Amino acid sequence: MSQIPVAKPVLDEQEVEAVRRVILSGWVTQGPEVAAFEEEFADFVGAKHACAVSNCTTALHLALKAVGVEAGDEVITVSHTFIATANAIRYCGAVPVFVDIEKDGYNIDPDLIEAAITPRTKAIICVHQLGMPCDLRRVVTIAARHSIPVIEDAACATGSEILWKGRWEKIGKPHGDIACFSFHPRKVVTTGDGGMLTTANPEYDRKFRLWRQHGMSVTDAVRHGSKQVIFESYPELGYNYRMTDMQAAVGREQLKRLPAIIARRREIASRYAEELRGAAAAALPIEPSWARSNWQSYCLRLSQDLDQREVMQELLDLGVSTRRGIMNIHLEDAYSEPGSHRVATGLRQSVLAQLHSIILPLFAQMTENDLTAVARAVQDCVSASKLAIGQVG
Ligand SMILES: *Cc1c(COP(=O)(O)O)cnc(C)c1O
Numbered sequence: 001m002s003q004i005p006v007a008k009p010v011l012d013e014q015e016v017e018a019v020r021r022v023i024l025s026g027w028v029t030q031g032p033e034v035a036a037f038e039e040e041f042a043d044f045v046g047a048k049h050a051c052a053v054s055n056c057t058t059a060l061h062l063a064l065k066a067v068g069v070e071a072g073d074e075v076i077t078v079s080h081t082f083i084a085t086a087n088a089i090r091y092c093g094a095v096p097v098f099v100d101i102e103k104d105g106y107n108i109d110p111d112l113i114e115a116a117i118t119p120r121t122k123a124i125i126c127v128h129q130l131g132m133p134c135d136l137r138r139v140v141t142i143a144a145r146h147s148i149p150v151i152e153d154a155a156c157a158t159g160s161e162i163l164w165k166g167r168w169e170k171i172g173k174p175h176g177d178i179a180c181f182s183f184h185p186r187k188v189v190t191t192g193d194g195g196m197l198t199t200a201n202p203e204y205d206r207k208f209r210l211w212r213q214h215g216m217s218v219t220d221a222v223r224h225g226s227k228q229v230i231f232e233s234y235p236e237l238g239y240n241y242r243m244t245d246m247q248a249a250v251g252r253e254q255l256k257r258l259p260a261i262i263a264r265r266r267e268i269a270s271r272y273a274e275e276l277r278g279a280a281a282a283a284l285p286i287e288p289s290w291a292r293s294n295w296q297s298y299c300l301r302l303s304q305d306l307d308q309r310e311v312m313q314e315l316l317d318l319g320v321s322t323r324r325g326i327m328n329i330h331l332e333d334a335y336s337e338p339g340s341h342r343v344a345t346g347l348r349q350s351v352l353a354q355l356h357s358i359i360l361p362l363f364a365q366m367t368e369n370d371l372t373a374v375a376r377a378v379q380d381c382v383s384a385s386k387l388a389i390g391q392v393g
Contacts, residue, residue, distance in 0.1 A: 004370050006321050007297075008363040009185045010257055011250075018249035025245075030213065031221045033245035037252050038196070044159075044255060045172035047179075047198035049205035052248060053212050056155040056182030058241040059195035060088035062211050063178040064123060066204040067149040069094050073122040074342070077153075078108050079330040080350035081127045085153050086329045086341065094122065096341045098330055100349045104286055106299065106326060106357075107134035109349070113142050116344035123149050128157035128171055129326060130359075131188070131296030132287065136162055136175045143176070150176030156296040157181070158188055159262040163290035172198045183247075188261055188294050189254035191247035212241040262294050264364040268371060269295040272360065275375035281306055282382045298362045299325055301353070302382065311381050312358055318377040325357030 022033055034052050042050035053059050069075060071093030077085055079098040086096040099112040106129040113124065124143050126134045136152070143150045154160075157171040158181050164173075172179040178201075181187075183194035197208050213219060215238025223230050243251075273284055281303040287293055302308060312322050328350050335341050361374055 002319065003316075004320050004361045004366075004374060005363070006323050006359060006361050007186055008365055009190045010254075010261055010364050011190070014253045014256075015250045018253050019246050022245050022249045027221075027224075028246055029220065029244050030242040030248075031245045033248035033252065034243050037243075037248035037255070040252060040255050041181075041196055042198065044258070045170040045179075045198055047173055048200045049198065049202065051197045051205055051208040051212065052243040052251075053195045053197060053208070053241040054243055055184065055193045056153070056180050056195040057084040057088055058212075058239070059180035059182075059197045060085065060125070060151065060153060061091045061239075062208050062241065063151045063180055063197060063204075064088060064092050064094070064125075065211065066207050067123050067151065067177060069122045072120065074118060074120040075123045075125060076113060076116050076121060076344070077125040078127055078129075078350065079328045079341075079343075079347055080106060080326050080353055081129060081153065081329065082155070083327065083329050083332065083334070084155075085125055085127060086335070089125070090340070095120075095339070096329070097121070097344050098341060098347060098350075099345045100347050101129075101353060103349050105132065106130055106353055107132060108139065110135050110138035110142060112345045113139065114146075117146055117148070121146070121148055123151055124176075125151045125153050126176070127153040127155075128160060130285075130299055131156045131160050131294040132285070133157065133160050133162045133171055133291040133293070135288075137164070137290075140176055149178075152176045152179040154179045155182035155184075156187055157294060158183075159258050159294040160296075161292040168292065172196075174198050174200070177201065178204060183251060183254070188265065188296050189251070189258055191243065191251040191254065194243050194247050194251060210236070211238045214238040214240060261364045265295040265362060266292070268362055268366055269293070269298055271371055272298055272362075272375065275372065276300070276378060279379055279382045282378070295362055297323075298360045299357050300360060300378070300382075302356045302358060304352075304356055306356075306382065308356060308358060314381040315358075315377050318380065320374050320377045321361060323359040325354050325359065328354050
């Protein structure tokens with residue numbers, strides 16, 4: 001029996017052909033394909049500026065630098081996220097300040113933000129976890145009250161949407177100050193590795209472009225194309241966070257597929273909701289009325305009486321791969337040193353979410369057969385009969 005994977009990138013001949021074209025052009029690093037990808041991505045999300053970088057972690061690093069985060073500063077975010085969110089804060093010498101997530105979801109609880117703010121708070125990173133938009137309207141309102149910039153970790157949220165002043169808008173416009181995206185193969189579209197920063201602020205965009213290529217005053221492409229001799233200069237410390245033209249060419253093909261990929265993912269999610277409604281010992285993910293998820297991940301909350309590892313093993317035995325829910329950064333050894341972070345609130349919901357949630361297979365190529373096979377296996381493993389009597393729900 002073949003195993004149903006958790007995720008699978010949609011890659012085909014069009015991507016192969018795009019890379020082939022770039023390789024044979026002789027220009028493989030950041031150049032015309034990156035520029036075109038940026039323009040098309042900005043168009044897609046409705047952003048003024050989009051700057052491509054090597055991945056979302058480097059995007060977060062540059063975003064934090066752009067809003068002025070420095071050593072000793074604090075940045076409010078969640079522990080219940082991929083470790084890169086907080087690592088980027090530490091690259092700046094700043095301290096991640098963790099607040100808890102909402103009870104019924106996996107995103108930051110806006111009610112907890114204000115109490116975590118101190119004179120040292122220089123930014124808030126909110127995460128659109130699993131592709132589900134966080135309550136941006138409230139986050140942005142609170143941040144504005146304290147003049148604190150908002151960086152959206154939109155790593156998982158390419159193509160997700162939010163209802164904003166009565167209109168559906170793409171995540172990444174951005175609604176905060178800067179949004180950061182990932183094109184890792186575990187996200188909905190991929191360039192192998194890759195990232196994107198979007199902003200409405202031209203000064204931020206200028207800085208991203210300077211910093212991503214060693215802080216160098218002119219790009220390789222400009223020097224290469226110039227009829228005049230150009231000597232570059234290095235006005236400030238930069239990094240090598242470039243995306244290659246080979247990756248960008250793949251990204252452009254992925255962007256063409258994106259609307260169909262998202263439509264299919266949303267269809268699968270609603271089919272899951274139908275099929276799993278009867279699973280007494282599991283709670284389905286909630287999509288608020290003001291959010292449209294790209295369903296980067298479909299996360300099921302198990303009843304606390306069920307053993308997460310056992311359920312996952314049973315599902316694996318039935319041919320269904322799963323992953324456990326999102327990690328909690330504060331529980332990792334890399335964050336055990338005093339001073340590596342600060343916990344501003346209890347993190348009870350974060351810990352419960354990690355312990356009791358599992359991620360089901362969801363990818364655009366899934367067939368109806370795959371879908372019903374997963375649903376049936378979940379029904380089997382997560383049935384009320386596995387619970388102690390009187391503890392269903
Ligand atoms: C994947 C992910 C990242 C890191 O993205 P990379 O492109 O792999 O650097 C950051 N934050 C979140 C929430 C993610 O899921």
